[in-house]
Amino acid sequence: MLLTGSVVVDPRTVLRDGAIVTEGPRIERVGKRSEIAPQYTDHEHQSYDILLPGLVGGHIHSVQSLGRGIADNTELLDWLFDYILPMEASLSAREMEVAAKLGYLEMIESGTTTCIDHLSVAHADEAFEAAGEIGIRGVLGKVMMDQRSPDGLLEDTQEALDMSERLIQKYHGSFDDRIRYAVTPRFAVSCTEDCLRGARELADAYDGVRIHTHANENRSEIKTIKNDTGMRNIHWLNEVGLTGKDVVLAHCVWTDESEREVLAETGTHVTHCPSSNMKLASGIAPIWDYLNRGINVALGNDGPPCNNTLDAFTEMRQASLLQKVDRLDPTTTPPARIFEMATLNGAKAAGFDELGAIREGWRADIVGLSTDCTRATPLHDILSHIVFAAHGDDVRFTMVDGTVLQEKGKMTAIDAEAVRQRASEIGLDMDLEEERRSAQQQKPIED
Amino acid sequence: MLLTGSVVVDPRTVLRDGAIVTEGPRIERVGKRSEIAPQYTDHEHQSYDILLPGLVGGHIHSVQSLGRGIADNTELLDWLFDYILPMEASLSAREMEVAAKLGYLEMIESGTTTCIDHLSVAHADEAFEAAGEIGIRGVLGKVMMDQRSPDGLLEDTQEALDMSERLIQKYHGSFDDRIRYAVTPRFAVSCTEDCLRGARELADAYDGVRIHTHANENRSEIKTIKNDTGMRNIHWLNEVGLTGKDVVLAHCVWTDESEREVLAETGTHVTHCPSSNMKLASGIAPIWDYLNRGINVALGNDGPPCNNTLDAFTEMRQASLLQKVDRLDPTTTPPARIFEMATLNGAKAAGFDELGAIREGWRADIVGLSTDCTRATPLHDILSHIVFAAHGDDVRFTMVDGTVLQEKGKMTAIDAEAVRQRASEIGLDMDLEEERRSAQQQKPIED
Numbered sequence: 095m096l097l098t099g100s101v102v103v104d105p106r107t108v109l110r111d112g113a114i115v116t117e118g119p120r121i122e123r124v125g126k127r128s129e130i131a132p133q134y135t136d137h138e139h140q141s142y143d144i145l146l147p148g149l150v151g152g153h154i155h156s157v158q159s160l161g162r163g164i165a166d167n168t169e170l171l172d173w174l175f176d177y178i179l180p181m182e183a184s185l186s187a188r189e190m191e192v193a194a195k196l197g198y199l200e201m202i203e204s205g206t207t208t209c210i211d212h213l214s215v216a217h218a219d220e221a222f223e224a225a226g227e228i229g230i231r232g233v234l235g236k237v238m239m240d241q242r243s244p245d246g247l248l249e250d251t252q253e254a255l256d257m258s259e260r261l262i263q264k265y266h267g268s269f270d271d272r273i274r275y276a277v278t279p280r281f282a283v284s285c286t287e288d289c290l291r292g293a294r295e296l297a298d299a300y301d302g303v304r305i306h307t308h309a310n311e312n313r314s315e316i317k318t319i320k321n322d323t324g325m326r327n328i329h330w331l332n333e334v335g336l337t338g339k340d341v342v343l344a345h346c347v348w349t350d351e352s353e354r355e356v357l358a359e360t361g362t363h364v365t366h367c368p369s370s371n372m373k374l375a376s377g378i379a380p381i382w383d384y385l386n387r388g389i390n391v392a393l394g395n396d397g398p399p400c401n402n403t404l405d406a407f408t409e410m411r412q413a414s415l416l417q418k419v420d421r422l423d424p425t426t427t428p429p430a431r432i433f434e435m436a437t438l439n440g441a442k443a444a445g446f447d448e449l450g451a452i453r454e455g456w457r458a459d460i461v462g463l464s465t466d467c468t469r470a471t472p473l474h475d476i477l478s479h480i481v482f483a484a485h486g487d488d489v490r491f492t493m494v495d496g497t498v499l500q501e502k503g504k505m506t507a508i509d510a511e512a513v514r515q516r517a518s519e520i521g522l523d524m525d526l527e528e529e530r531r532s533a534q535q536q537k538p539i540e541d
Numbered sequence: 542m543l544l545t546g547s548v549v550v551d552p553r554t555v556l557r558d559g560a561i562v563t564e565g566p567r568i569e570r571v572g573k574r575s576e577i578a579p580q581y582t583d584h585e586h587q588s589y590d591i592l593l594p595g596l597v598g599g600h601i602h603s604v605q606s607l608g609r610g611i612a613d614n615t616e617l618l619d620w621l622f623d624y625i626l627p628m629e630a631s632l633s634a635r636e637m638e639v640a641a642k643l644g645y646l647e648m649i650e651s652g653t654t655t656c657i658d659h660l661s662v663a664h665a666d667e668a669f670e671a672a673g674e675i676g677i678r679g680v681l682g683k684v685m686m687d688q689r690s691p692d693g694l695l696e697d698t699q700e701a702l703d704m705s706e707r708l709i710q711k712y713h714g715s716f717d718d719r720i721r722y723a724v725t726p727r728f729a730v731s732c733t734e735d736c737l738r739g740a741r742e743l744a745d746a747y748d749g750v751r752i753h754t755h756a757n758e759n760r761s762e763i764k765t766i767k768n769d770t771g772m773r774n775i776h777w778l779n780e781v782g783l784t785g786k787d788v789v790l791a792h793c794v795w796t797d798e799s800e801r802e803v804l805a806e807t808g809t810h811v812t813h814c815p816s817s818n819m820k821l822a823s824g825i826a827p828i829w830d831y832l833n834r835g836i837n838v839a840l841g842n843d844g845p846p847c848n849n850t851l852d853a854f855t856e857m858r859q860a861s862l863l864q865k866v867d868r869l870d871p872t873t874t875p876p877a878r879i880f881e882m883a884t885l886n887g888a889k890a891a892g893f894d895e896l897g898a899i900r901e902g903w904r905a906d907i908v909g910l911s912t913d914c915t916r917a918t919p920l921h922d923i924l925s926h927i928v929f930a931a932h933g934d935d936v937r938f939t940m941v942d943g944t945v946l947q948e949k950g951k952m953t954a955i956d957a958e959a960v961r962q963r964a965s966e967i968g969l970d971m972d973l974e975e976e977r978r979s980a981q982q983q984k985p986i987e988d
Contacts, residue, residue, distance in 0.1 A: 166921070373861075405916070421822065
C-alpha cells in the first residue's frame with residue numbers, strides 16, 4: 095500500500111511531502127513522495143495530511159469502558175469499591191466482550207494502535223478474542239486478585255496463576271504475534287506474596303511474556319504495603335521479582351529517592367497516566383526526574399471511568415502541561431519528548447521491537463491525521479500541533495501490522511455503530527447493587 | 542425557531558426530551574418536547590443530542606490566533622518579547638482582521654458564543670467589525686500600553702485613553718448591544734498610574750463599560766509592581782480603581798490572603814485560564830478558595846499561542862482536573878460547578894444579564910452537541926460527559942441572540958475555509974525579525 099502525507103512525522107524526523115510504502119505487516123520504503131510514488135503506481139494509494147506512527151497506550155483498562163462517567167468526583171476507595179470493582183464483578187462473558195470491543199474501537203478510532211491492557215479477573219478470553227479479531231496490537235493480561243478483594247473477584251492463588259498460564263499458552267504470540275501476554279497482578283495490596291512471586295515465575299517461563307501492574311498510585315496503598323511488609327512498595331515489588339526490563343508499572347506517582355534508583359537500575363518501565371492521576375487526585379508523578387534518570391516512561395489513558403476517554407492525544411497534551419506547571423518550567427517536556435513517550439517509549443514498554451517510528455523494515459502501525467480544521471490553522475509546528483492541539487477526532491486512518499482498520503474516517507475493522515449501541519444498552523442497564531454490597535465489605539477504612 | 546434535544550441542560554437543570562422555542566433574540570419557551578413541539582409546527586425545526594447554553598470565554602486573545610504554535614516551550618519573557626509582542630506589533634489592519642476572524646470562527650465552531658476579548662494596541666476597529674459581522678457576542682477592548690513596551694506597541698497615555706474612548710463611542714452597545722466595550726490595560730507592568738486611573742474614569746463615564754486586564758499571572762510581574770509601588774499587585778489595582786463589579790482580572794494565580802479579601806469584598810471577577818497557566822508554567826490558581834469566598838470565577842482559553850486552542854470544553858476538563866490534583870481531593874470542582882463557571886459565571890463577568898442558562902425570556906445563545914461518538918458511550922451522566930469527555934468538535938449548532946451561526950456542523954456565519962486559508966497564508970509568512978529586535982530592547986532581565 096502507498097501512503098502519502100503532506101508531512102510524515104515520527105519522534106526523530108519531520109519529512110515534508112513524504113511517502114510510505116507498506117508490504118504485508120512491515121514498512122518497505124519511506125521517503126520523498128516525488129521519488130517514491132511514481133515507483134508504486136500499481137499500489138493502492140491513500141493520502142492524509144499527517145502520517146505518524148500509531149500511538150501506544152501504555153496502561154489501559156479497556157474492559158472498564160462501560161463505566162465511563164459512572165463514578166466521577168468520588169474518593170478513590172469509593173470509586174473502586176462502590177463502582178469499579180462491582181462493575182467488573184457483575185459483567186458476564188458476553189458483556190465483557192462488548193466492554194473490551196468498545197475500548198478497542200475508541201482507541202483505533204483515535205489513533206492508539208497498541209495497548210498494554212489490564213483486563214479483569216474473569217472472562218479474559220473474550221477480550222483476547224476481541225483484540226485479535228478487531229486488529230489492535232496488544233499486551234493483555236487477566237487480572238489476579240487473591241487477597242483483600244470482593245466476592246466475584248477474589249481468587250485462590252493457584253487458580254489465578256493457573257488461569258494466567260492457560261491464557262499465556264492460548265494467546266501469547268497469537269494473531270501473528272500481534273497479541274501478547276502480560277502477567278497482571280492488580281496491585282500488591284490485593285495480591286499475596288505467593289501470587290506476586292508466581293507472576294515472576296510465569297513471566298520467566300515463557301519467552302516475551304511481560305508483567306504489568308499498578309504501583310505507587312496513592313499514599314494509602316503505600317502505607318498498606320509498608321504495614322504488610324515493612325517496605326516501601328517498589329522495594330517490595332523488587333523483593334518479589336516484579337521489577338526489571340519486562341515489567342511495566344502504571345502510575346509511580348509517589349516514589350522516594352531509593353525507589354527511583356531501583357526503577358532506574360532494574361530498567362523497569364513506568365507508564366504515566368496524567369489525566370487519571372488528576373481526576374482521582376492521586377498526585378503529580380515526577381516524570382521529568384524519571385526521564386532524567388533514564389527510566390523509560392510511556393503514556394496511558396488508564397480507564398474510561400477515570401479519564402473519561404481513551405484519546406492518546408489528550409494524554410500527550412496533559413502530560414506536557416502538567417509537568418510544566420508542576421516544575422514551574424515552561425521548557426520542560428516539550429512536544430518531541432512527549433511524542434516519543436507516546437510512541438517509541440510505549441513500544442519499548444510493550445516489548446515490541448521495531449515499533450513506534452516510521453522506518454523501513456519496521457512494523458506498519460501507522461495513523462493518518464487530518465489538519466483540515468481551525469485548530470490546525472496556521473500550522474507553524476507539526477509536533478506542537480500533534481501534542482497541544484490535535485485530537486483523536488482528527489484521526490482518519492489507522493493501520494496495524496499493515497492491515498487497514500480505519501480509512502477516510504470510517505472504521506473498517508468493526509461495525510462501530512453496532513458496538514456502541516450494544517455498549518449503551520448494557521452500560522445503562524447495569525445493576526451493581528448486589529456486587530456493591532459485597533465489595534463494600536472489603537473496603538478499607540481510611541485513616 | 543424550534544430546537545429539540547434528547548437532553549436540554551444548563552447549570553441548574555437537566556431536561557430529558559426537551560424543546561426550546563426562540564423568538565428573535567430571546568428564548569420564548571422551554572419544556573418537554575411532547576408538550577411544546579406540537580404547538581410550533583410552523584416553526585423551523587432542528588434537533589440535536591444535547592442542547593446547552595453557549596459557553597463564555599472569560600479571557601480570550603482572538604487576535605493572537607495567527608501565532609498558534611509559534612512560541613511553545615519558551616520562558617514567559619521570551620514568549621512575550623521574542624514572539625507575542627513582535628507579532629502584535631507586526632500585524633497590519635487587514636491581517637489583524639483575519640486574526641480576529643480566525644479566533645471568532647474557532648470559538649463559534651467549538652461552542653463559545655461570548656468572549657471577553659483582549660485585542661491589541663492597534664487596529665481594534667477591525668476586530669470589532671469582525672465580531673459584529675460574524676455574530677459572536679463579545680466584550681472587546683483595545684489594549685493600552687504606555688510604559689515598558691516595545692516600539693510599535695508603546696503609546697502616549699492620553700492617546701491610549703482617547704483611542705479607547707473613541708472605540709467606546711463607536712462600538713459599545715453596537716450590533717443590537719451584542720458587542721460591548723471593556724477598557725483594557727495590558728497589565729499594571731506596562732501601564733502608568735495615569736493610564737490605569739484613566740481606565741477607571743472611562744469605565745465610570747459610560748454605562749456598562751467594563752475593565753479587563755491581566756493580574757497576578759506570575760511572580761516576576763508581582764515583584765515589578767512591588768518595586769514600582771510598594772504594594773502587592775491587587776492592592777495597587779484596588780488603589781487606582783481597577784477592582785469592582787465591573788472588573789475582570791485574568792489569571793490571579795499568585796494572590797495572598799489580603800489580596801483575596803480585596804477580590805471578594807469588591808466583587809471583582811476572576812477568569813481562570815488553566816491550560817495557559819500550565820503551558821506557560823505560571824502556576825496553579827487557588828480556584829476552590831476563590832469559589833468558597835464567593836468570588837465569581839469564569840473560565841478562559843487565553844490565546845492560541847499559550848493553549849493552543851480556543852475550545853472551551855478542553856478548558857472545562859482542565860479546570861476540574863487541575864483543581865482535583867492540586868488539592869488532592871477528587872470531589873472538588875465537580876462538573877456542575879465547572880459548567881456553571883463556563884456559562885453563568887462567564888456571563889456575569891461579561892456583564893450580560895439573562896445569559897448563561899436555558900430559561901424563558903433569556904438570551905437565545907444556544908449550542909447543540911452531537912453524542913454520536915464512542916467517547917459518549919455509554920452516556921451515564923450528561924454533565925460528566927460535557928466536562929470530561931465532550932470536545933469542541935462535537936458542536937454542530939451555534940446560535941447567538943437567536944441568529945444561527947452554525948447548523949448541522951456547517952458554519953453559516955462566515956466562509957470558514959476562506960478564513961483558514963487566508964490565516965495560513967499570513968501566519969506562515971510572518972516575518973518578526975525587525976519587531977523582535979525592537980521588543981528585545983524592552984525585555985526585562987530576569988533575576
